[in-house]
Structures are given as C-alpha cells and as structure tokens.
Amino acid sequence: MLRKISKLTFLVQVLIYFGLLALLWVPAILHPHQPIHLASEGPFYTWLTNIISNHDSVSVSIALIIVILLSIVLYFLGSGNDIVPRENFLPAIFYILLLSWNPQLTVMNPTLPAALFVILAISTLMRLYGEPEPFRQVFMVAVFVGMASLFYLPSVYLMFMVWITLITYRVTSWREWIIALLGFLVPFIYLFSWYFWNDEFIKGSNVIINAIDDPGLSIKELTMNEAVWVIATGFMLILSMLAFYNVIQDKLISIRRKSLVLINFVIATILMMFMSGSPLVMLVQWVYLPLAILTVINICLVKRSIVMDWMVLVYFIYLLCIRFFFLT
Structure with a gap:
C-alpha cells in the first residue's frame, strides 16, 4: 500500500500531506496550550517563549510553521542529494506524522526551533562532500549546531555527528577540525558577550551549567503508551538501518557517503539520549528525521519489500491509534 502511495503523482502526495497536517494540527490551533519548558532548554528558547507567553495561539502557530519548514527542508534534503527518488514527498508526510504522534507535543517545545538549525547542519554536511577546501561549509555546519544548542542545550552532543562525518569524508586536515570548533563556539561567544554587557555573566553561566549538569537516560516520566x-x-529505526545498509551498497560512493551523515546523526542522537538527562519522550523526536528518510528509501528501493511495507504501515496505524485514542 505504501509503495503504491510512493508512486502517486507529486500533487496527490502534497494533498495528502496537507490533509494530514490539518487532521493533526487543527485541534491544537483550536485549543492551544502553553509552550513546553524543560530544564535543558536554551536561553534563546526561554527568550522566545517569554515574548509569546500570553499568546498561546501564536505559540502553536509558530510551532506549526516550524514543523512545515522542517518537513519541506527534509524533502529537499532527500531528493536534492539523490538519497530518495525525486518528486517523492513521502519523507515530508512521514515526518509530520512522526512529529505529531503525541497531542501534547503539538505545541511549541525547545526541540522544534533547534531541529530547524540541525536539519540545516545536516544539509550542509551533505553538500560538503567532495569540496577540496570546505572551510566555509564546515564553519556553517558548526554554527548551525551551536545555534541549535542555544534553543535546546543537549544539541551540543550533535557536534559528534560533525566530527564523525569529517572522519567518514576522510577530512584529515587539522584546519577543518579547528574551524568546526570555532564555528560551534561563535554563537556562545555572542551569548556570553551579551551576558557580560548586561552584568548577567554569572547568572547566565549558571543557567547553562545547570541545564547540562544532570546527565543520564531519563525514562521515569514515561507512561505505558x-x-x-x-x-x-x-x-523500526534499527530495521530501517539494516535494510538501508543493503540498499546503499549499489549506489555511487558520493551518495553512500552523504547517506552516512544520517547514520552519524543517529549515533550522536543516541549519545544525546544517554548524556543529556532530558525526558526520553522529547529526545526520541530527534530520530524521526533519519527515520522518515530511511523508511522511504526502504519502501521505494528495497526489492520484494512487502514485509517492510506492511510493518511500516502497521507502525503508522499504531501511531494514529495512539494519537487519537490513547493520548487525547
């Protein structure tokens, strides 16, 4: 069934996308809730939510706009790098489904604006491959990760994705590694300069230290569902990665190297889960980005994928059941 959907025209897939978007987000807009606050949120997220603190409808609307932007950028990331078939909008469809699985998360939360910068970092990392002197790209990737960290502080662990990718691309020059570190520090330099200028250096430093001072895997707040x-x-992520490994062997080396950025991102995300101390229900949202693309790859490119097709279909039916019957 999902393979048949993947073969529909681009326009029909876009219509399905907006239909699901309305189904999942109209209730949140009609009955808006306040933004989610976490101990690990960054100062930029705190400032943003303070501005819109008395306007819940504005908060939800901004969250919806970010979700739409994320899904569209994800589509261009997959098709623009020849990772998924062109003119296939399934990555965006799967991504909005995954991001909207819990009605309590169809509000502004710190992972959303952070994810916007992270997906830009991933896109830039993929374009970095094959560049003879990728100084600018490496710098921008690190800046994006630094900006994401100012919205959601555990994003600092995603720098491991950058370093692993440099190894994958066989970038051995010390200059790229130093540039990556400097790029990551730039947003923090501006932040602490602002703190210092406004006599809030110690207070601001304590906020950031306290946000990352409780490492560990946080599962105690999870409900059974x-x-x-x-x-x-x-x-599903493990299954998709195993199937992806078999598919990617037949691709050009450039596509294989670019695709490995997604695997590197998963590795960095797992590290984040075990080190950040943030609620697991929030952290799991990070794996939706690679999961959406890997799932589409397996549906469209794996030969004799009937079993995979049905497993993915059951997974998303289960998602909708949780969304509308168990977590409402």
Missing part, C-alpha cells in the same frame, strides 16, 4: 511507542520507534 509512550514507552511502547518509544520501543516501537527504536525497533
């Missing part, structure tokens, strides 16, 4: 969903998502 959320725990089952996280386990199902982990299973």
